[in-house]
Amino acid sequence: MAEMIVFIIFAAVALIGAISMVAASNPVYSVIGLLATMFAIAVLYLMLDAHFVAAIQVIIYAGAVMTLFLFVIMLIGVDTSDVYGAQTLRQRVMTGIVALTFFASIALAGRTVWITGSDAFGKPNLNGTAEAVAGELFGTWTIVFLSTVMLLTIAAVGTIALAYFPQDGTQDEVPR
Amino acid sequence: MVDFLWLVIAFPLAGAVVNLIFGRRIGQPASGWLAFGLVAVSWAIAVPPTIGFITGGAQTETIFLFAWIPLVGADAALLWDPLSALMTMIVTGVGALIHLYSIGYMNRDERYPRYFAFLNLFIASMMILVLAANYAMMFIGWELVGLSSYLLISFWFTKPAAAAAGKKAFIVNRIGDWGYLVALMVIFATFGTFDFNTIFSTAPGVLTAGTATAITLLLFVGAAGKSAQLPLYIWLPDAMEGPTPVSALIHAATMVTAGVFMIARSAVLFELAPVSGVVVAVVGAMTALVAALIALSQTDIKKVLAYSTISQLGYMVLGIGVGAYAAGVFHLTTHAFFKALLFLGAGSVIHAMAGEQDMRKMGGLRKKMPITFLTMGVAWLAISGVFPFSGFWSKDEILAETFARGGGYYVLWAVGLFVALLTAFYMTRLFVMTFLGAPRWDDGVHPHESPRTMTIPLIVLGFFTVSAGIVNTPVRLAFKHFLEPSFEGVVHAKSLDLGLLAILGTIALIVAVIGIVWSWRKYSGAELPAEDGRWWERSRAAFGVDEFFGRSLVAPGARASRWVADTMDLKVIDGAAHGIGGGVRRVSEGLAKLQTGQVRSYAGGVAVAGTILIFVFLYVGGAF
Amino acid sequence: MTLTITWFLFLAAGLFSIGLAGVLIRRNALVMFMSIELMLNAANLTFVAVSKELGLIEGQVTALFVMVVAATEVTIGLAIIVAVFRTRSSANVDELAELKG
Numbered sequence: 001m002a003e004m005i006v007f008i009i010f011a012a013v014a015l016i017g018a019i020s021m022v023a024a025s026n027p028v029y030s031v032i033g034l035l036a037t038m039f040a041i042a043v044l045y046l047m048l049d050a051h052f053v054a055a056i057q058v059i060i061y062a063g064a065v066m067t068l069f070l071f072v073i074m075l076i077g078v079d080t081s082d083v084y085g086a087q088t089l090r091q092r093v094m095t096g097i098v099a100l101t102f103f104a105s106i107a108l109a110g111r112t113v114w115i116t117g118s119d120a121f122g123k124p125n126l127n128g129t130a131e132a133v134a135g136e137l138f139g140t141w142t143i144v145f146l147s148t149v150m151l152l153t154i155a156a157v158g159t160i161a162l163a164y165f166p167q168d169g170t171q172d173e174v175p176r
Numbered sequence: 177m178v179d180f181l182w183l184v185i186a187f188p189l190a191g192a193v194v195n196l197i198f199g200r201r202i203g204q205p206a207s208g209w210l211a212f213g214l215v216a217v218s219w220a221i222a223v224p225p226t227i228g229f230i231t232g233g234a235q236t237e238t239i240f241l242f243a244w245i246p247l248v249g250a251d252a253a254l255l256w257d258p259l260s261a262l263m264t265m266i267v268t269g270v271g272a273l274i275h276l277y278s279i280g281y282m283n284r285d286e287r288y289p290r291y292f293a294f295l296n297l298f299i300a301s302m303m304i305l306v307l308a309a310n311y312a313m314m315f316i317g318w319e320l321v322g323l324s325s326y327l328l329i330s331f332w333f334t335k336p337a338a339a340a341a342g343k344k345a346f347i348v349n350r351i352g353d354w355g356y357l358v359a360l361m362v363i364f365a366t367f368g369t370f371d372f373n374t375i376f377s378t379a380p381g382v383l384t385a386g387t388a389t390a391i392t393l394l395l396f397v398g399a400a401g402k403s404a405q406l407p408l409y410i411w412l413p414d415a416m417e418g419p420t421p422v423s424a425l426i427h428a429a430t431m432v433t434a435g436v437f438m439i440a441r442s443a444v445l446f447e448l449a450p451v452s453g454v455v456v457a458v459v460g461a462m463t464a465l466v467a468a469l470i471a472l473s474q475t476d477i478k479k480v481l482a483y484s485t486i487s488q489l490g491y492m493v494l495g496i497g498v499g500a501y502a503a504g505v506f507h508l509t510t511h512a513f514f515k516a517l518l519f520l521g522a523g524s525v526i527h528a529m530a531g532e533q534d535m536r537k538m539g540g541l542r543k544k545m546p547i548t549f550l551t552m553g554v555a556w557l558a559i560s561g562v563f564p565f566s567g568f569w570s571k572d573e574i575l576a577e578t579f580a581r582g583g584g585y586y587v588l589w590a591v592g593l594f595v596a597l598l599t600a601f602y603m604t605r606l607f608v609m610t611f612l613g614a615p616r617w618d619d620g621v622h623p624h625e626s627p628r629t630m631t632i633p634l635i636v637l638g639f640f641t642v643s644a645g646i647v648n649t650p651v652r653l654a655f656k657h658f659l660e661p662s663f664e665g666v667v668h669a670k671s672l673d674l675g676l677l678a679i680l681g682t683i684a685l686i687v688a689v690i691g692i693v694w695s696w697r698k699y700s701g702a703e704l705p706a707e708d709g710r711w712w713e714r715s716r717a718a719f720g721v722d723e724f725f726g727r728s729l730v731a732p733g734a735r736a737s738r739w740v741a742d743t744m745d746l747k748v749i750d751g752a753a754h755g756i757g758g759g760v761r762r763v764s765e766g767l768a769k770l771q772t773g774q775v776r777s778y779a780g781g782v783a784v785a786g787t788i789l790i791f792v793f794l795y796v797g798g799a800f
Numbered sequence: 801m802t803l804t805i806t807w808f809l810f811l812a813a814g815l816f817s818i819g820l821a822g823v824l825i826r827r828n829a830l831v832m833f834m835s836i837e838l839m840l841n842a843a844n845l846t847f848v849a850v851s852k853e854l855g856l857i858e859g860q861v862t863a864l865f866v867m868v869v870a871a872t873e874v875t876i877g878l879a880i881i882v883a884v885f886r887t888r889s890s891a892n893v894d895e896l897a898e899l900k901g
Contacts, residue, residue, distance in 0.1 A: 003803045011811045018815050018838055022822035027830050034834045037815070041841055044808065048852040050860045053844075060867055065837065065874050072878045073830060076885040091825060098783050099821035105790040106813040110806065126852055128860045136857050137864070143242070148868045155872040162879040775832075775893045779823045 003047065014040035027073050031066055038062045050128040178225050178237050181254055184264060185303045187214040187221075191296035199289020205279060211292035212275035215299050219268035226261040229658060236661050238309050238373060250312035250370045259505065259662035263306040263437055266512045267430050271299045273633035274425040277520055280629035281421050281527060291331060291419070298324035302430055306437065310370040311360050314438070318356065318402070321434060322349045325426050329418040341414035348411040352401015352435075359394035362387065376444040383448050392445050392452035395438065396459075403435025405493055406463045409486045410722055416478040420523030423478060428485045428515040433508045436492045443501050443663050457497025457578070461591045464490025466719070468598035472605070473707055473715040476533045477522045480606050484559065485515055487595060491574055494592060498585060500577035501663050502648075502656040507570035509655075510644050514558040514567055517637040521552035524630055525610060528623040535606065536704060540615035544623040547631045549611050551638035556607045558641045560600040561688040566645030568685065571596065573648070576680045593687055600691025608699040616704075808849035816842035829881050829891040833874070840870045 017036030024030045038061045045054035137145050191214035199207050228234030236257040244252045254260075275295060282291050301324055305317025322345075330342025360370070366387055367375050379388075399405070404412040415427050426432070439446060439456070446452055464487045471483035488511050495504030526533055528545055542549045558565035561572070575596070579589045617623070625631070648655030698705055707716075714720070815838060822835030844863040851859020885891050 007803055007807060011807075014811065015814060015818070018818040021831070021834055021838065022818060022826065027828060030831050030834055034838060037838060038841065041845055044811075044845060045848055048808065048848050050848045050851070050863070053848060053860050053863050056864065056867060057844075060871060061837075061841070065871060068874060068878060069830065069834065072882060075882060076891055094780070095821050095824040098780060098787065098824060099817045102783060102787045102790075102820055103813055103817040105787050105794070106816070107810060109790060109794055110809050110813065126855050126857065128851075128857065132857055133860055133864065136861050141861060144865065148865065151872055152868065155875045159875050159879040162876070162883045773896070775896070776824055776827070783820050783824065 006047065007044070010040040010043045013037070014044070027078060028070070031069050031073065034069075035062055035066050038066065048128075049126045052128050052130040052133045055130075178239055178256055180221055181225065181239055181256060181307065182241055184218045184222050184268065185300050185307065187218045188296040188300040188303065190214065192293045192300060195289045195293035195296060199293060202289060204284070204288050207289040208275070208279035208282070208292050211296050212272060212279060214296065215268055215272040215275050218299070218303070219265070219272050222261070222264045222268060225256060226265055229258045229261050229661075244313070250310050252313060253309035254307040255309035255372055256307070257662045258659050259437070259440060260306050262505065262509065262659070263433075264303065266433075266509060267299060267302045267306060270429045270512055270516050270637070271295075271302075271425060273636055274421045274429075274516065274520070277424075277523070277630050277633040278419070278421040280627040281523055282419065283627075287331070291328075294324055294327045294331065295422070295425070298328065298426060298431070302434070305434055309372055311363060311372070311375075312370040314441075315356065315360060318398075318434065318438075319353065321431050322346065322353070322402075325349075325415070325431055328422040328426060329415045331418055331422065335417065337414075338417040341411075341417040345411040345415050348408050349401050352398045352408055355394045355397025355401070356438075357398075359391050359398065362391050362394065366391070372441070379444050379448060383445070385449065388445055388449040389451050392442065392449040393455065395442055395445070396452060396456055399435030399439050399493075400459065401435070402438075403432050403489050403493065404463075404486045405435070405459050405489065406466060407721070409463060409467065410725060412486055413479055413482040413718070416476075416482050420478065420519060420526060423482070424516045424519030424523065427482065428519050429512040432485065432489055433492070433512065436489065436496060436504060436508050439493070439496050440501050440505050440662075443496075446496075447499070453497050453499060455497070457494050457585070457588055460490045460493030460495075460497050461588045461595075462490070463487070464494065464595045465591050465598075468595045468602065470715055470718045471602045472598060473712050475535050475716075477525065477535050477538075477606060477610065478519075478533055480535075480602060481515070481518055481522055484518075484599065484602065487599065488515065488559070491571060491592065491595070494578060494588060495574035498574075498578050498581050498588070500574060502659045503570065503573040503577050505659060506648050506655050507574055510558070510566035510570040510641075513637055513640040513644055514555040514565075517551060517555040517634060517641055518559065520630070520634055520637065521548050521555065524548045524626045524634065525623075527626055527630070529617070530621050532618065532621065535609040537616050537618055538610045539613040539617075540611070541623055542611045545611075545625045547625060547634060551634040551641075552607065552611070554638045554641050556603050558645075560603050560692055561596055561684055562692075563681075563685055564645060566641055566643070568681075568688075569645035569648060572677075572681045572684050575684060576677055579680055593684065596684055597687045597691045600688040601695040604692045604695035605699050608696060609704070612700055613704075805849050805853040809846060812842045812845040812849065815839075815845070827892050827894045829884075829893050832893065833877050833881070837870060837874065840866060 014037045017033040017040065019033075021030045021033035021037065024033060038057060042054045042057040042062070045051075045057060188211075191211050195202070195207050195211060202210065225234060236255075239254040239256060241252040241254065244250055275292070278291070278295065282288055285291060298321065301317050301320030303317070305314055305321055308314035308317055326342045326346045329345050330339045333339045333342070363375065364370060367378065367382060369375065383391075401408045412427055412432065416423055418427075446456070467483045467486035467490060471480050471487060474480045474483060488507070492504045492507050492511070495501075495507060524545065525538065525541060525548060528541070528548075529538060532538070554565065558567035561568045575589055575592045578585050578592060647658075717723075819835045819838035819842060822838065823832050826832055826835065844866050847859040847863045847866070849859075851857065851863075881891055884896065888895065
């Protein structure tokens with residue numbers, strides 16, 4: 001029962017955070033809403049015995065990624081012209097229909113196809129410590145893991161290439 | 177010790193990458209020294225495990241690196257047995273010496289670091305080929321070796337001849353690779369795996385004689401391409417357009433032996449296919465004969481050595497064909513030493529003569545280049561088969577084992593003996609024309625001894641040329657015992673008694689001496705003898721094999737391509753393309769209106785489509 | 801009622817739908833990006849929840865890989881936004897319609 005209460009609280013936090021992220025007119029509030037969602041998801045990870053993933057969630061997402069978002073917002077200025085209410089009624093209705101239908105389709109799939117109804121939850125059948133995850137990561141998935149290193153390197157290089165152009169706005173000449 | 181063997185591949189590979197990317201920064205001599213150092217370290221890593229085999233303490237081992245395609249038994253794994261140990265020693269050892277030599281030889285070349293990057297890449301690929309524990313991984317090495325060979329042959333690609341030679345080598349090798357690839361498919365269809373251990377242990381039970389013959393003949397097509405056997409040898413003489421150290425390393429000592437190595441590795445399969453053995457032996461003997469006949473009349477010093485290489489490869493293939501695997505591999509080993517030495521010596525001469533390769537314009541270099549003269553002399557005696565140099569022992573063993581098979585093999589033995597005579601003749605011709613007699617240099621050529629980085633490899637190789645034969649004399653078969661674990665389950669040719677061996681050896685020696693004396697008397701005069709007459713002409717033209725291929729295959733191919741380009745492409749393909757293009761353009765002009773440029777409308781499309789797809793899946797899956 | 805994995809999956813579906821709505825309705829490129837991050841998180845939650853249900857650690861490993869990809873994507877995406885902003889002085893995606901056919 002205690003688990004149920006914890007789940008409801010943090011699920012509510014996640015949903016509220018998500019909705020406020022979409023609805024807020026000020027991007028800074030969006031960031032804060034998403035941040036709340038991230039933390040709530042981290043707690044849910046803990047409930048699912050994914051300790052290491054939870055820690056990474058807090059460190060990478062809440063720590064690094066959201067900070068990056070904040071930096072960019074500060075860099076390009078807070079743009080409040082785009083608010084949820086600024087869209088036409090048609091767009092809002094259409095969006096609502098698409099999102100709800102999508103949710104319905106997933107829910108239907110969940111009820112009828114995926115969910116086995118097993119009561120695995122609450123049993124200690126899994127222990128997602130750093131050691132266990134690392135064992136898997138450096139055992140079976142070594143090459144995949146190493147290729148993510150390459151991915152990150154490419155991303156870093158790409159970012160530098162994108163950000164590195166002269167002040168006069170001509171992007172053609174990359175300084176050597 | 178064995179756990180670190182992967183470094184033997186990794187070090188040269190790292191050198192290739194570093195030299196490719198940072199070569200220009202590292203600079204001229206440094207990048208060469210780096211490449212040399214890495215190969216030398218590779219050699220050093222492989223030494224302790226090899227010693228284990230020599231002392232007899234070590235076992236054949238398979239070192240698993242990582243799962244590559246586990247489904248087909250193709251893991252990245254290394255097979256460490258005496259055969260691969262021996263090849264590793266040859267490739268890294270001779271390779272390191274040739275790197276050292278190249279530091280001096282390639283001096284002041286514009287693309288110096290690039291050259292060493294390719295050379296390192298070659299060593300790494302060769303090590304993959306040699307150490308592979310399954311046919312799939314061996315194929316990777318096989319192809320990489322072909323690639324690096326191509327890169328190095330056409331290293332001076334601004335010379336049209338070099339670019340063409342590189343292309344020719346690549347294309348001819350592809351024919352061989354085709355055979356190898358088809359052989360792989362048949363192997364997989366038969367065994368369901370590529371793994372050497374599994375294949376060789378189950379082969380006697382699984383394989384029928386027909387399948388075994390098919391597999392081995394196809395494998396031999398691959399070997400013939402790589403090891404320059406009839407009729408696919410035509411690329412090797414042209415490959416001499418590459419830098420001379422490359423000729424020494426790739427086209428004499430290591431890569432061309434890959435085919436021989438591959439057959440030796442597959443010895444179990446060849447044992448099951450006696451017909452293939454005969455084919456291999458006959459092709460080997462014929463190759464040895466034809467190449468030796470061509471070598472007689474060539475005037476380009478490197479061409480002589482190229483044909484001589486083909487001829488010696490013929491010997492190895494003959495040995496392997498008659499089931500004398502150890503003898504074939506032994507000749508491979510000694511040949512690696514003396515032929516690398518001959519090529520490096522020739523390179524030293526060419527270097528000294530300012531790029532002159534025509535032997536008619538050499539002569540009298542003995543005084544000017546004493547070290548090159550002495551080391552080349554040793555190699556000359558070795559390849560001619562003079563007692564007690566290494567070539568005598570290995571060549572004699574192949575001939576003796578051929579003789580021992582009896583029956584039709586007497587003919588092959590006679591051919592081999594005749595080739596020995598020819599070999600002694602043309603090698604003496606080369607030696608005398610180059611080093612003895614009166615100078616016939618062009619004006620302005622001032623020969624000089626080469627720098628020390630070039631002479632040291634010559635001396636080291638010279639030492640091995642003299643001594644390498646001792647390890648496998650008929651009296652003391654150390655080499656054969658060393659290789660035994662690799663040819664487990666393979667029936668050895670019956671051992672000969674010493675008396676017969678002595679007689680055969682004496683005959684071979686007499687033949688060699690006849691060839692040397694004959695040639696010496698002919699060429700050591702003040703004037704070069706005229707080499708005219710029908711046979712000399714034909715030999716000089718390499719019996720017109722190239723022209724024959726040119727007329728029968730290349731020209732029709734060119735005509736067909738031209739027809740395709742001029743008629744087929746312009747009318748049919750272009751017509752179709754224009755028609756389709758016009759239609760597509762009209763359709764797309766209509767569709768372009770859908771392209772609103774609004775990211776969000778695209779996202780909406782994706783979302784709607786995704787939702788529909790989920791419903792479709794649910795419907796198909798029976799959720800409704 | 802006892803807590804089962806189903807609850808987590810439904811929560812993930814809800815979060816994903818909210819993210820989808822955000823991508824569709826917001827014009828600010830930054831908020832669109834955040835919505836995408838939210839969708840990725842929802843997918844991660846599914847992976848971890850199913851990993852728990854099946855008792856397989858692979859689900860958590862997959863979540864880690866998704867995080868790496870998400871981090872990469874954020875880096876590049878934000879760099880693009882900054883680059884666009886420098887030339888256009890705007891992060892409104894509706895104004896970026898140069899590819900209109």
